[in-house]
Amino acid sequence: MPVTEILQWVDQLVFKQTGNHLNNLQKNVVQGIWEGKTYAEIAKEFGYHSENHIGNVSRELYKILSNQLGEDINKSNFCSTIERLKNSFNWPNSSQVICIGNNSSFNVCPLNQKNNSNSNKDNQINLTEKSYHDLTLAPKITHFYDRTLELQTLSRWLTTQNPRLISVLGLSGIGKTTLVKQFVDLNLSQFDVIIWKSIKLSPFLDTIITDIFTLINSELIQTDNKLTQLFNLLRQQKCLIVLDDVQDLFTSGQLAGNYKTEYKDYKTFFTMMTEIEHQSSLILIGQEQCQEMLCLDEQLYPVKCLDLKGLDNTDILKNWGLKDEQSWLALLNLYEGNPVYLKDIVSTIKSIFGGKVSDFLREDTLLLTEEMKFRLGELFDRLSPIEQQIVLELSKSNQPVSREDLRDALALSSTDFINGLQSLQKRYLVKSIEGEKVLFDLSPVFREYVRIYCQK
Template identity: 55%
Template sequence: MKPLPSVAFVNVSQLLQFVDRLVVERTGKHLDDVQRAVVEGTWERQTYDDIAQKCYVTKNHVGDVGAELWQLLSEILGEDIKKTNFRSSLERVYIESSDNSNIYHINGSNNNFCPTQISNQLSPRNKLYETDINTQSTSHYRDLTVAPQIINFYARQSEIQTLSNSISNDNTRLISVLGLSGIGKTTLVKRFVDLNLQEFELMIWRSLRFPKPLELFVNDLLNSCKQEAKETLDDKLKQLLDVLTDKKCLIILDDVHNIFATTQLAGQYQTEYQDYQNFFTMMAEVEHQSHVILISQEQCAEMECLDEELYPIKCLDLSDLDDVAILKGTGLKNEDSWLKLINLYEGNPVYLKSIAILIKKIFDGEVAEFLGDNSLIITKDMQYNFHQLFKRISPIEQQLVLELSKFDQPVSREYLKQSLDLSSMDLINGLQSLQQRYLVRKIKEDKILFKLSSVFQEYVKNCCLNLQP
């Protein structure tokens, strides 16, 4: 085996593409979300605790995923890979294919992970990959390295149609896909992308799970567009707009909520990411033929529009799923009880996955027996995620959540005003912010009422009532 020259990764996207290809060649599977987070975070010298908080899992889980990934890379590369030497090792890594002695390297000119042909010994799998790269013309370039692989897709056909209409018929330049964590936002957008690969000359998928300042982010986009970035941020934005005007492009930004501040009302930008506000506004207001999709757990002002006919902005709020197909393949029994279970957990696929595991382990898969206890169980994974969410919201919202959690029925704004020591401004802004986080629903009856998400409410009742905001 001949060592490769030192590899300089221009950005995290190239690194992920490189590691993902190594893993695919060995296991046949792409990196999952937590593995990607471990690779990104380790490259950026973050702790496992930092990584865990970013992707809403436990520190121990991140440690286990990291240990397995380092072991796998050690086996692939034939050297001892650890968290401490990951960066240095990947810069000088080399690999020889077990099938055909192909040596792999990063091609910095096009951000693609390409095999170097040795003789004519390419396996059928590698021939297919080489053909895919060679036939990807400059008029149809796709950078979807960090996009997730979709295995199952449920009951979102109307939302797919809404996305298609917004882009194809209404020429909407800025679209936000919004909803609670786990409701299926990323899955929906990836499904749309898979169905429309040939509709765009350029596709770029980026995650803001570990956000970077806008200038570095624009540099990354220009790199994917095969543009040499100019000096100033203004010039770079002009470059990017020229590309979006010249070509029909689709840019997807996932995990946008990570650029918003914690302990503040929803949609307030962190100081270091304030420039994104102008970027999103520019994407919507400046005329071009391309489209930007924002995926977020909370809404900001740039994602809202009072008149979608006048402004090229669209908000797509994802509601609960009520398709029993969500539970297919889980090994659960009593299919006639599945819909009741789905409704109990608000049709959230992530909640349902977590509770399905618990039902299999404790109730031997008997859904009817689980439901017979007449209690809404919050699993340890849900508790962890809700704990992170409760810490994220503002003190005003925490007060509202704690009060709303006491009632199973919707509550009026007038009652909340009497019960809480909040000004009218704080009360109204707090309720709006909780709606922008999809934690509170507005219900129209004789008067306007407000209801906390039932699953989140159960967590608050059991875990937070003794807390003082």
């Protein structure tokens, strides 16, 4: 049995008992024990100084696993007991799916096979070889600039590695939706079913699932087991589901990634996507990463995250009627390579400066258009009060600020300060710079907005 499979199962058991996933030390200990190594050998192989410390960590794991599995587990019986119990506990495999009960608990239920009796046929999904594509809510891509590496990465993941959950993340306007749509346009034949939905337009999971089956076969829709039917589909057909604007699932005024009450069923759905065996993928496009992915190790779980940065090539400016090509890179850097910012500011340069980029740059100002102010205002309004305090303080300086200086300037507890900084990083508004001291810096365009429009 592969060690990665054992690591994933042990990780789930530990998480159920403690609320925490395995850390690196615990993963190394489990791997070493599974491979029959002594505590001394584990310590030596993974660079730990104390054999006793390895033993202490192991005994704590044995205790957790014993409580979860109802048997006394120790080093001598770890491998045999774990392998035996893993099979007997019916861990989800190719013939099972996890169903959600009314209390959102997970229960393992067998999937119906093709030769099931008529009494069970209402859970079956019998599809022909026909492809089903619903891209009515996806944008039409007319130009695609400078995302070759990111497109190759996305293509490699989805065509060879079969991750079940992918996040494509970055600031508003950075090109997330365009990138994913370009991939879809180039790979339509790779999937039996492709569904594109926007949370802004279709926010409820139940509605999305109903729409999927309406597209394929309305006779399959049942009110009491829609999610079970969906995972039947994801196993039997190679599906790609794209959910855009995922940040709209989360509550404004709180730290990043906190679900609105009415959308908490997505939390369960995203978790199930990573834990159930199937051949399909779900892409989440948004400005905030869901918590279900943050705590999962990509080495153990079928998840991937693609962070999108600004463009670093001026090709995007070539067909926009600008002059002074030697100044284009400075303009690109000023607006952080954000395609939406650039498109907006180009309109101003053409109408006010006759398309002369050098004349605009001589103004020596980071001009914010009305469209930019609207987008940046939405970002600021989503922040929690703690995050707003932090960005207001950071906006006072044009240089990165050390963690110590920032903390001293704010009347925040250590917990609020650390959580606030981490949340701002999840939103791609603050970046950390490692050196002799860890420094933090705001996105320059966002800093200008906060400095001008948010200072009291």
